[in-house]
Amino acid sequence: MKVDIVGGGPSGLFLAILLANSAPGIEIEVFEQNAPDATFGFGVVLADAGLARLSDAAPGVCADLVKAMKFSTQQNIVSGETSITVQRPGQGGGAIARLRLLSILQEHASRLGIRVTWSSRVLDVATLTGDIVVGADGINSLVRTSDEAGFRTSRRDLSNHFAWFGVQKAFACPSLVFRRYEGGYFVAHYYPYSDDMSTFVAECDDRTWQQFDLDNASADSRRELFERVFAPELDGHDLVSNNSNWRQFPVIRNGNWYSGNRVLIGDALASAHFSIGSGTRIAMEDSIALAQSIAANANDAPAALRAYVATRREAKDRLIGASEASYEWYEQIREWMDSYTPHEFVYQFMTRTGRVDTARLREQYPSLMQELTSAGAVPTGKALQ
Numbered sequence: 363m364k365v366d367i368v369g370g371g372p373s374g375l376f377l378a379i380l381l382a383n384s385a386p387g388i389e390i391e392v393f394e395q396n397a398p399d400a401t402f403g404f405g406v407v408l409a410d411a412g413l414a415r416l417s418d419a420a421p422g423v424c425a426d427l428v429k430a431m432k433f434s435t436q437q438n439i440v441s442g443e444t445s446i447t448v449q450r451p452g453q454g455g456g457a458i459a460r461l462r463l464l465s466i467l468q469e470h471a472s473r474l475g476i477r478v479t480w481s482s483r484v485l486d487v488a489t490l491t492g493d494i495v496v497g498a499d500g501i502n503s504l505v506r507t508s509d510e511a512g513f514r515t516s517r518r519d520l521s522n523h524f525a526w527f528g529v530q531k532a533f534a535c536p537s538l539v540f541r542r543y544e545g546g547y548f549v550a551h552y553y554p555y556s557d558d559m560s561t562f563v564a565e566c567d568d569r570t571w572q573q574f575d576l577d578n579a580s581a582d583s584r585r586e587l588f589e590r591v592f593a594p595e596l597d598g599h600d601l602v603s604n605n606s607n608w609r610q611f612p613v614i615r616n617g618n619w620y621s622g623n624r625v626l627i628g629d630a631l632a633s634a635h636f637s638i639g640s641g642t643r644i645a646m647e648d649s650i651a652l653a654q655s656i657a658a659n660a661n662d663a664p665a666a667l668r669a670y671v672a673t674r675r676e677a678k679d680r681l682i683g684a685s686e687a688s689y690e691w692y693e694q695i696r697e698w699m700d701s702y703t704p705h706e707f708v709y710q711f712m713t714r715t716g717r718v719d720t721a722r723l724r725e726q727y728p729s730l731m732q733e734l735t736s737a738g739a740v741p742t743g744k745a746l747q
Contacts, residue, residue: 363388363660366492368484368505370394372406373628373645374498375467375478380419380653382474385660390476391492395483398468402605403460404528404562405555407536410452412643419650426466431456432554438537439711444704446733448712451726455536455639457555463642487624493663494656495624498645501612503630512621519610520689523576524565524636527585528602533560533595540699540707543591546570547696550592551637562601563636564588567696576608584608611635611689619675620667627652632682635689638715644681648674684715691715705739 365381367374370392378390396402408416408427417424433456437448471478487495487508497505506513529552536553547570551563571577576584585601614633619626628645635641651674652666659666691698691714702710712718712727720740724731734740 363494363656363663364492365390365494365496365656366490367392367496367498368487368490369496369498369500369503369630370396370398370464370478370480371498371500371628371645372463372467372642373649374496375464375471376416376420376423376646377496377498377627377649377653378476378478379423379467379470379474380649381656382471382476383420384653385657388656388660392471392476392478393482393484393490394478394480397481398464398478399461404526404559404602404604405457405553406460406463406561406642407455407457407553407639408643409455409640412640412647413456415650416643416646419653420470423467423470426470427458427463428456430462430466431458432532432556433457434535434553436535438535439708440537440539440541441699441702441704441707443541446704446708446730448708448727448730457536457553457561459555459559493623494666496652497624497626497630498628498649499630501614501629501633503626505624506614506616506626506630509621509624512618512624513626514617516615516617518613520613521568521610521693522565522695523568523571523608523610524563525584525606525608527562527564527588527606528604529560529562529596529599530558530602531560531597531599532556532558537595538711539592539595540695541591542699546573546591547699548588548591549692549695550588550595552595564592564601565692567693569696581606581608613686613689619671623663623667625652625667625670632678633685634682635685635692637688637692638681638685640681640685644678648678684717687715703737703739705734705737709734709739709741 378392381388381390435450438445487505497503532554539550541548547567549565552560554560616631627648634644652670655669656666
């Protein structure tokens with residue numbers, strides 16, 4: 363069997379590594395449109411629960427990732443200029459520079475002799491000769507767009523506007539800041555990923571975007587506005603641009619995970635909103651499921667694709683459901699910022715996806731739960747659950 367993987371990002375390279383280790387008889391080729399040292403992007407997050415699953419599948423790869431990651435056991439949430447600390451269970455999430463993550467995966471792929479064609483954009487999926495063609499090529503997937511009818515693709519854009527920046531400052535811990543400024547409603551998501559750099563995601567709702575006429579503003583003017591809004595946190599540091607395009611999040615869904623011999627993973631299949639901080643992890647877990655299904659059906663490509671859907675769909679749907687609940691919450695951020703006290707706001711934030719309820723808050727975040735209860739922020743009837 364031959365497997366062609368379109369996309370040499372984390373999910374594509376990880377899939378290739380897993381296949382090389384578990385099914386050495388399979389021919390693998392990865393096609394990546396960028397050079398191996400392309401430097402766009404800043405840091406990404408891999409949660410500790412996700413790291414455990416990645417370690418089970420590829421312990422050597424995961425060990426190298428962990429060595430390069432920056433961990434934090436707490437997060438600050440600022441609402442109404444009140445900062446509330448959330449002490450995370452376990453070691454907390456780990457952040458790593460996107461380029462370092464890719465370089466580690468590239469090193470493992472190279473040692474395994476995996477063929478990667480760099481700086482090569484696939485223009486026509488039909489020219490690929492693999493028995494299975496994997497779309498690991500993200501939100502703008504060529505593999506998906508080559509057969510949207512077959513995949514039963516749907517797409518819509520959310521209303522909030524956002525852009526990814528960097529900051530040449532290592533913040534003490536990940537933080538979320540929700541701020542009113544001159545009548546606008548702004549959000550900053552930031553976290554350190556090295557000793558001297560942090561990722562900084564800037565966001566505002568659509569009413570704010572229109573109020574400040576940001577459609578007609580230059581990229582520099584938009585950046586400078588957010589530097590003013592979050593000046594207390596930036597402490598004199600500028601936001602660093604690197605492919606920092608302003609956009610509205612595209613919600614990509616596909617009724618069919620595969621069409622013919624073409625199959626989707628990661629954001630090409632279902633885009634995971636950045637507010638749950640799990641997009642890379644979800645994509646790499648897709649790679650695990652697909653690699654295991656191919657290895658178990660190395661002589662039967664259709665059976666491998668059926669097995670992938672059967673084994674992965676429930677968990678994937680659960681995670682994407684959490685993503686949807688989270689982005690719907692963010693879409694109403696103006697209402698929440700106006701309606702809740704800081705402690706009420708944090709309670710609503712922590713429970714917004716439905717994956718954390720009052721009982722889980724009490725078990726995993728006891729200090730926070732005690733503070734929220736003392737502040738009267740837990741809805742009546744739930745404080746005793």
